[in-house]
Amino acid sequence: xxxxxxxxxxxxxxxxxxxxxxxxxxxxxxxxxxxxxxxxxxxxxxxxxxxxxxxxxxxxxxxxxxxxxxxxxxxxxxxxxxxxxxxxxxxxxxxxxxxxxxxxxxxxxxxxxxxxxxxxxxxxxxxxxxxxxxxxxxxxxxxxxxxxxxxxxxxxxxxxxxxxxxxxxxxxxxxxxxxxxxxxxxxxxxxxxxxxxxxxxxxxxxxxxxxxxxxxxxxxxxxxxxxxxxxxxxxxxxxxxxxxxxxxxxxxxxxxxxxxxxxxxxxxxxxxxxxxxxxxxxxxxxxxxxxxxxxxxxxxxxxxxxxxxxxxxxxxxxxxxxxxxxxxxxxxxxxxxxxxxxxxxxxxxxxxxxxxxxxxxxxxxxxxxxxxxxxxxxxxxxxxxxxxxxxxxxxxxxxxxxxxxxxxxxxxxxxxxxxxxxxxxxxxxxxxxxxxxxxxxxxxxxxxxxxxxxxxxxxxxxxxxxxxxxxxxxxxxxxxxxxxxxxxxxxxxxxxxxxxxxxxxxxxxxxxxxxxxxxxxxxxxxxxxxxxxxxxxx
Numbered sequence: 012x013x014x015x016x017x018x019x020x021x022x023x024x025x026x027x028x029x030x031x032x033x034x035x036x037x038x039x040x041x042x043x044x045x046x047x048x049x050x051x052x053x054x055x056x057x058x059x060x061x062x063x064x065x066x067x068x069x070x071x072x073x074x075x076x077x078x079x080x081x082x083x084x085x086x087x088x089x090x091x092x093x094x095x096x097x098x099x100x101x102x103x104x105x106x107x108x109x110x111x112x113x114x115x116x117x118x119x120x121x122x123x124x125x126x127x128x129x130x131x132x133x134x135x136x137x138x139x140x141x142x143x144x145x146x147x148x149x150x151x152x153x154x155x156x157x158x159x160x161x162x163x164x165x166x167x168x169x170x171x172x173x174x175x176x177x178x179x180x181x182x183x184x185x186x187x188x189x190x191x192x193x194x195x196x197x198x199x200x201x202x203x204x205x206x207x208x209x210x211x212x213x214x215x216x217x218x219x220x221x222x223x224x225x226x227x228x229x230x231x232x233x234x235x236x237x238x239x240x241x242x243x244x245x246x247x248x249x250x251x252x253x254x255x256x257x258x259x260x261x262x263x264x265x266x267x268x269x270x271x272x273x274x275x276x277x278x279x280x281x282x283x284x285x286x287x288x289x290x291x292x293x294x295x296x297x298x299x300x301x302x303x304x305x306x307x308x309x310x311x312x313x314x315x316x317x318x319x320x321x322x323x324x325x326x327x328x329x330x331x332x333x334x335x336x337x338x339x340x341x342x343x344x345x346x347x348x349x350x351x352x353x354x355x356x357x358x359x360x361x362x363x364x365x366x367x368x369x370x371x372x373x374x375x376x377x378x379x380x381x382x383x384x385x386x387x388x389x390x391x392x393x394x395x396x397x398x399x400x401x402x403x404x405x406x407x408x409x410x411x412x413x414x415x416x417x418x419x420x421x422x423x424x425x426x427x428x429x430x431x432x433x434x435x436x437x438x439x440x441x442x443x444x445x446x447x448x449x450x451x452x453x454x455x456x457x458x459x460x461x462x463x464x465x466x467x468x469x470x471x472x473x474x475x476x477x478x479x480x481x482x483x484x485x486x487x488x489x490x491x492x493x494x495x496x497x498x499x500x501x502x503x504x505x506x507x508x509x510x511x512x513x514x515x516x517x518x519x520x521x522x523x524x525x526x527x528x529x530x531x532x533x534x535x536x537x538x539x540x541x542x543x544x545x546x547x548x549x
Contacts, residue, residue, distance in 0.1 A: 026055045091120035095127050103232045106266030107137035108298040125154035129166045139339040139453050141373040148173040164188035176407025181208040205238035213445035218242040233266050244490045267299035278310040301330035305343045309494035312350040315532020341370035342455045348383030355537030357387035375448040378414040385421035412442045420464045429471035436465045457495025459485045475512035499528045522546040
């Protein structure tokens with residue numbers, strides 16, 4: 012057990028390190044240094060750490076290679092370090108939103124504090140502010156020559172994840188870091204290897220393995236539960252995901268994401284009592300109330316209650332704006348635009364999409380707005396957004412393999428070119444069953460849009476059995492789809508595919524599944540009117 016100490020001695024400070032054998036209680040080694048003033052404390056600590064490592068047997072070669080003075084590796088300001096450390100503690104116990112003010116304060120005190128920029132970038136990403144995340148992460152990357160070897164790994168990783176968006180590179184950086192520093196020293200790859208880079212490339216089993224290691228090592232830290240529950244959820248292992256949330260609650264681990272997760276699971280089970288309980292728990296909670304309100308909007312739209320969905324969505328947008336989270340508000344607005352578009356309300360979809368783009372040009376916002384515009388026959392605008400995404404993010408995994416191909420595929424369909432649509436979607440297949448920016452962390456919408464559009468295009472080319480398989484794929488992967496309305500609409504599209512294939516019995520069953528989900532739907536929704544007329548003809 013290695014313990015540090017600091018004590019005032021007049022205007023000076025005594026800094027100490029002590030290593031104790033936990034089995035016997037004997038002191039293995041101890042070091043002490045006197046600092047002339049506050050400003051010199053970090054230099055004194057660097058000095059005794061170096062001496063300690065040599066005396067307990069570390070080779071001189073590794074001490075030389077892996078010794079970066081604290082003032083260089085972190086900050087020469089004790090006040091900036093204190094703000095940063097407080098932010099790290101808040102992050103581990105209560106989630107990223109609570110840490111942001113402390114990281115920002117650290118940067119105000121020391122504008123050259125690379126790791127404060129890096130952790131601020133990650134925290135912004137976690138709360139859905141991708142533009143702010145990229146800004147902070149870029150600044151950290153520019154200052155990375157000031158940090159230690161482990162911290163360089165962290166900054167390189169976060170740069171690939173948040174700025175270039177190349178998740179394969181980000182994942183490989185994490186694995187290399189994990190092999191180089193397997194013992195979990197901070198910053199640690201263990202905290203990140205179960206997250207976006209792993210889930211966003213479809214490596215869910217690896218994420219589960221690392222998450223379980225993380226929970227065993229740090230049972231009061233939120234990220235292990237967060238990553239384990241989401242990985243299990245994406246694999247449709249809902250009972251295990253619920254058990255993970257229960258474990259987090261038993262250990263008093265809580266953050267806004269876990270509340271939203273509870274709501275999403277309850278909605279998929281149609282557990283109205285649990286849904287209402289989560290809504291009540293979220294009331295007045297910073298970062299949670301607007302997020303749960305958006306999840307509520309998705310659940311309502313998924314059952315065809317579009318008027319109620321609009322009210323919940325507007326509430327989510329307004330609450331997010333009150334908290335200064337413009338990109339999150341824009342994401343909610345863009346998601347609502349997609350809900351309107353798939354239901355056939357083109358004017359509402361267009362209005363929401365343009366309003367979202369006024370608030371933010373984040374990647375997820377731009378994609379969702381573009382999807383709504385494409386579905387509303389605004390193909391030129393949608394393709395312009397796809398072009399812009401490809402220009403700004405040429406390496407981004409989501410843009411390259413999902414966002415741009417789906418936008419171009421929908422536009423091709425609207426122009427009456429389903430074969431071109433299928434060609435555009437071919438690139439999406441390797442990552443189709445991975446998480447993406449819409450369902451990872453935030454549940455703005457869901458995944459498998461590429462499968463949905465491919466199914467429609469296959470119907471247009473008279474390949475009805477293949478089309479039915481695409482819609483069935485969506486129904487078989489409820490975790491990846493979440494509360495996205497395509498989870499309900501795939502029943503309808505499956506029914507249409509069976510009608511065209513001449514299988515009236517299967518078609519009737521699929522239509523009935525859809526109409527059952529929409530039994531309390533608003534009666535004037537265009538797609539519902541069409542569905543009822545088609546079912547009557549059966």
